[in-house]
Amino acid sequence: MTTRRTFLKGAAAAAPAAALAAPAIAQSTIRWRMQTYAGPALAAHVIDPAIEMFNQIAGDRMQIELFYADQLVPTGELFQAMQRGTIDAVQSDDDSMASPTEVTVFGGYFPFGSRYSLDVPVLFHRYGLDEIWKEEYAKVGVQHISAGAWDPCHFATKDPIRSLADLQGKRIFTFPTAGRFLSQFGVVPVTLPWEDIEVAVQTGELDGIAWSGITEDYTVGWADVTNYFLTNNISGAWIGHFFANQERWDELPEDLKTLFKVVADQSHYYRQHWYWGGEADLRVNGDKLQLTTIPDAEWDTVEEAARIFWDEIAAESETKAKVVEIFKQYNADMQKAGRPYRYGDDA
Incomplete structure (x- = not known):
């Protein structure tokens, strides 16, 4: 070039x-x-x-x-x-x-x-x-x-997600690492140009999106082509x-x-x-997406899988192990600090 x-x-x-x-x-x-x-x-x-x-x-x-x-x-x-x-x-x-x-x-x-x-x-x-x-x-x-x-990472989908079983076979636009993690729950990660996502949901090429929080869903038009928003997220930011x-x-x-x-x-x-x-505002006042939630006891298995995923990443190199250790130490510190930093085991 x-x-x-x-x-x-x-x-x-x-x-x-x-x-x-x-x-x-x-x-x-x-x-x-x-x-x-x-x-x-x-x-x-x-x-x-x-x-x-x-x-x-x-x-x-x-x-x-x-x-x-x-x-x-x-x-x-x-x-x-x-x-x-x-x-x-x-x-x-x-x-x-x-x-x-x-x-x-x-x-x-x-x-x-x-x-x-x-x-x-x-x-x-x-x-x-x-x-x-x-x-x-x-x-x-x-x-x-x-x-x-x-923003945090949530699912916005055409069909409701109320259990992990509902994720099976869903074609989802997401990030490479998020897709790698979510594939163990039956998600089929799809990579497309950003500007093509809205049309891909409309045509059925995609079943949903795990690329953002609800603010972006409304801002970029994805709330106009999806129906449900899963309140559980795989990352807070x-x-x-x-x-x-x-x-x-x-x-x-x-x-x-x-x-x-x-x-x-x-x-x-x-x-x-x-x-x-x-x-917060769009969860309370938004009129385009219906909220759904996977029960805490079931979602805990996703968090447990994340801990295994962290260890798999850490085993790949010395630098990755160093970063994973920082994440572990930080989250342990926040858990010990308690409110408002963390809210117990189900935070």
Whole structure:
């Protein structure tokens, strides 16, 4: 593929002399292309405000052009495109963009790795995950900028789910690791472009979605094509990140690096209250999805399976074992801390 740098060199060589005589400030503006995992409706909340803020503050010094899910490259190729420099920055989880790192399996929804959205920043900033992620991405030429929490992972389906037996044979759009875990309960994981999901549910290609919480279901239109929402979830918060090509990142002056980090943090903060409030409001006041629940005693078997899954992941490498141990220690600490951090064995 033609890289951005090669394209710009060719364009400059072919440009008329008059065009090259633009004001110096315009010529010196740093321009990045960034792609998010999210489609336009979701991006309006999870990324648009942050990039608009960055561009407004940076002004003529730097501008970021934002692209939505699959616009420049398929989501599964985001990492490779960023590593090559075809795309300068990415907002995604590790899992969806097929990151070739030891921590990829923990991105997105690692089964029962978190209970609440605040677990994610605490895990990264107080329990050491941030250092591990930065080390892993430095090995592959990518700058890990920051991690944040998104929504919990629930099923939105056409038919009601009231027991584990109801999951048998259901074709579900979900994340790679979540799909790997859920397949033991009869779920058939399906991977499709994000923008095709709504139509795939309408045509029967999909039976449902395990990609988000109820806020996204309403925001992106999935609540219009599904009928039921399962209140049990396999994770309390999606783990997503901001990344940049290492060379492009290293070229930025320190104040622009700081500005990018600040707007990323602002984006994380916005999602904390947007999702948290939305999940509650739409369960209570939403009029499109009927709530269903798998009884606690039955759902406990899913949590038990997650503990086995964790140990299977830990056995794959030393780094994965280190991350799993952090998850175990954190959850044990939260359980001992009690309310409001955890609410007993059935939290």
